[in-house]
Amino acid sequence: MMWNQPAFWIMALPLLAAAILWPLGRWPRAQAVTGAALALLLALWLRSLDLPAEGAIWSVVGRSFILTPGLQPFFVFLLLSLGLLSLLAWPIPAGPRFVPVALGLLAPAAGMLMIRPFIFAAPFWFVLVIAGLLLFRYEDDAGMAAVQAALRYWLLMLVALLLLLLATWMLGSTQAVLLFGARLLLLALAIMLAGFPFFIWVRPLVTAVPLLALPVLLVLLPLLALVLAVQLMAAYPLIGQTDAFLVWLPWSAGLTVFLAGFLTLSGGGWRLLLASLVLLDMGFALLSLGLVPFGGWETAVSQHGLRLVSLLLVVAGLALMSEGNRYSLSGNRYQGWLLLYGLLSLLGLPLTPGFSGRWLLLVDLGRSELASLPLALLLVGGMGLAAWGIVRQIRRLADGANGADGAEETADNSDRRQRVAALVVLLLAFVLATFPQLLLTPLRLAAPIF
Amino acid sequence: MPTIFDLLNQFDFLRGLPAVYLVLLTAVIIVVAWDWRLALLALLSQYLFAGLLFADVLDPRLMVVKVLNGLFICLILYITARQINWGRLPEDLTPPEIARVEEEPHVSLGPLRVPVQAPLRLFLVMLLVLLIFTVGQRPFLQLPGIVEAQSHLNLAIFILVGIGLLGMAVTTAPLPAGMAALTFLTGFELFYSLLEQSIASLALLVVVNLLVALVVAYLMQRYRAWSVLIE
Numbered sequence: 193m194m195w196n197q198p199a200f201w202i203m204a205l206p207l208l209a210a211a212i213l214w215p216l217g218r219w220p221r222a223q224a225v226t227g228a229a230l231a232l233l234l235a236l237w238l239r240s241l242d243l244p245a246e247g248a249i250w251s252v253v254g255r256s257f258i259l260t261p262g263l264q265p266f267f268v269f270l271l272l273s274l275g276l277l278s279l280l281a282w283p284i285p286a287g288p289r290f291v292p293v294a295l296g297l298l299a300p301a302a303g304m305l306m307i308r309p310f311i312f313a314a315p316f317w318f319v320l321v322i323a324g325l326l327l328f329r330y331e332d333d334a335g336m337a338a339v340q341a342a343l344r345y346w347l348l349m350l351v352a353l354l355l356l357l358l359a360t361w362m363l364g365s366t367q368a369v370l371l372f373g374a375r376l377l378l379l380a381l382a383i384m385l386a387g388f389p390f391f392i393w394v395r396p397l398v399t400a401v402p403l404l405a406l407p408v409l410l411v412l413l414p415l416l417a418l419v420l421a422v423q424l425m426a427a428y429p430l431i432g433q434t435d436a437f438l439v440w441l442p443w444s445a446g447l448t449v450f451l452a453g454f455l456t457l458s459g460g461g462w463r464l465l466l467a468s469l470v471l472l473d474m475g476f477a478l479l480s481l482g483l484v485p486f487g488g489w490e491t492a493v494s495q496h497g498l499r500l501v502s503l504l505l506v507v508a509g510l511a512l513m514s515e516g517n518r519y520s521l522s523g524n525r526y527q528g529w530l531l532l533y534g535l536l537s538l539l540g541l542p543l544t545p546g547f548s549g550r551w552l553l554l555v556d557l558g559r560s561e562l563a564s565l566p567l568a569l570l571l572v573g574g575m576g577l578a579a580w581g582i583v584r585q586i587r588r589l590a591d592g593a594n595g596a597d598g599a600e601e602t603a604d605n606s607d608r609r610q611r612v613a614a615l616v617v618l619l620l621a622f623v624l625a626t627f628p629q630l631l632l633t634p635l636r637l638a639a640p641i642f
Numbered sequence: 643m644p645t646i647f648d649l650l651n652q653f654d655f656l657r658g659l660p661a662v663y664l665v666l667l668t669a670v671i672i673v674v675a676w677d678w679r680l681a682l683l684a685l686l687s688q689y690l691f692a693g694l695l696f697a698d699v700l701d702p703r704l705m706v707v708k709v710l711n712g713l714f715i716c717l718i719l720y721i722t723a724r725q726i727n728w729g730r731l732p733e734d735l736t737p738p739e740i741a742r743v744e745e746e747p748h749v750s751l752g753p754l755r756v757p758v759q760a761p762l763r764l765f766l767v768m769l770l771v772l773l774i775f776t777v778g779q780r781p782f783l784q785l786p787g788i789v790e791a792q793s794h795l796n797l798a799i800f801i802l803v804g805i806g807l808l809g810m811a812v813t814t815a816p817l818p819a820g821m822a823a824l825t826f827l828t829g830f831e832l833f834y835s836l837l838e839q840s841i842a843s844l845a846l847l848v849v850v851n852l853l854v855a856l857v858v859a860y861l862m863q864r865y866r867a868w869s870v871l872i873e
Binding site: 253255311315318322325330340342343347350353354365369372 | 846
């Protein structure tokens with residue numbers, strides 16, 4: 193019976209929550225609070241489950257959904273993150289679809305990570321991407337650009353889906369095709385995690401979605417792809433030792449970081465700078481996937497969690513200083529600092545929350561066989577270029593030039609409450625940067641064990 | 643009433659390489675044609691001809707499911723295209739308004755208005771086809787699961803996947819890009835059917851195809867809604 197199966201309910205309840213939240217779109221604040229409350233309730237229910245060591249198994253037409261004790265804390269982490277994002281939809285408008293879609297995403301996400309055989313995970317990924325398409329700003333000024341960004345994202349993810357289907361079939365058949373399967377898997381992952389040369393979807397996407405959708409599309413979805421990859425690597429340990437993962441992946445990650453650094457120099461507004469820095473961070477996360485055979489997958493999950501924090505700082509900074517789609521630094525000193533701090537955190541500089549992710553990666557890299565001088569040069573070069581890109585953007589704004597998204601230097605639009613809110617978030621972020629274990633300990637607990 | 647097997651016997655002269663050439667023709671039309679009606683007709687034909695190729699791999703009763711699925715997809719796209727007037731701009735627009743909302747500039751060739759990128763697309767497709775015919779049949783590019791008697795399938799898969807990918811790359815409008823994606827998907831399905839012939843994977847790919855068609859329809863509605871609003 194499916195009624196007493198936690199694996200069934202973890203997919204059904206988010207959909208039910210989304211169905212409840214959808215009609216509340218007319219009352220954004222009520223929707224935000226209800227969404228956060230439902231996410232918290234779901235997280236508490238999930239945490240209270242006492243699962244057998246082999247996991248709770250729900251069989252459907254010959255396939256199995258297995259909710260393991262290792263996945264349980266990861267789903268709780270996802271639910272709490274989605275709950276926080278739902279709550280933030282109160283002060284930061286994200287459109288009437290955001291809260292139900294964000295919460296409903298958990299259903300295909302859970303299905304993707306629980307289903308066996310792995311071959312059936314790929315369609316769940318596709319459903320996740322399609323749900324993600326609902327978050328784009330089609331109704332905004334740049335509606336046509338949003339459609340084009342959504343189209344590019346979706347087409348690439350369609351290709352990734354097909355590669356993933358082939359790869360999972362090959363991994364599950366014979367050892368003879370495992371090498372080819374590993375290469376296809378890497379190609380699929382490079383698309384899903386924006387690795388070189390498939391990073392072209394990130395920049396248009398960042399400019400085409402509401403601020404709050406960024407953590408969903410650029411942190412949670414890539415994190416799910418990464419956890420699926422880790423599951424596959426745990427089930428077929430040989431793939432982590434193929435040339436695809438030991439040679440191609442570090443190069444793809446290194447080139448992504450370097451090109452992301454280069455792209456920060458291309459100008460544009462805050463959003464394009466943010467896109468480049470997120471891409472840089474995604475490059476580092478991709479590199480951590482190569483460290484999985486050396487025990488680095490906790491680092492990968494931690495890096496995504498820290499990206500979530502950094503992105504939330506940027507989103508808060510931008511939201512607190514925005515007037516429609518225009519961002520002004522003048523008269524928004526604390527908001528500007530918050531934004532800058534978030535950007536530096538994405539870059540991974542010391543004394544920012546993002547630094548601990550870079551540090552963990554550095555430690556893992558030192559223990560692995562992946563470290564090489566050219567790779568180190570690419571990574572350092574990318575970070576150096578990105579730091580210079582941030583400085584240039586600030587100088588451009590200081591010189592009074594307008595960015596692509598209309599940064600202006602004139603209006604003093606900052607009220608007292610916004611300044612106080614920015615200062616509080618800034619202090620909180622600084623505390624998290626000073627005591628990184630406050631973040632890293634729960635993130636390590638959230639990392640699923642296979 | 644003829645059975646599936648009778649129909650296959652009737653069209654036996656089209657099976658093998660002729661079906662590959664017909665699929666190639668339809669794929670080229672999908673990428674190059676700027677009139678969506680022609681492109682959609684080509685997609686419909688492609689599903690029928692690809693059915694003959696699927697018959698070499700699958701049980702004919704399963705092959706029919708693929709063809710029917712393709713027909714449903716074409717129906718979804720047809721309804722969407724009708725709703726947005728086949729992507730045509732309203733007739734009362736002034737030249738500056740046309741320049742604002744048109745995805746790509748057009749030139750007049752007699753009674754025809756041809757997108758300036760159409761010759762470039764044709765050139766790229768020809769280049770790709772030449773490449774596929776030159777190197778696509780080399781031994782090192784033989785796909786796994788294809789026996790010697792089915793070597794035409796190797797060519798068909800490269801054609802559909804290659805031209806589909808090219809079509810996805812050269813257009814920014816959802817409907818043409820979606821039709822190219824469906825071409826790509828057909829090529830993939832042909833390959834995947836060689837590897838895995840279970841009912842579950844067949845159903846899975848049918849669902850993926852229908853989802854693709856629905857997403858194309860959704861994005862197309864959004865795309866055209868904005869053109870009208872900008873106007």
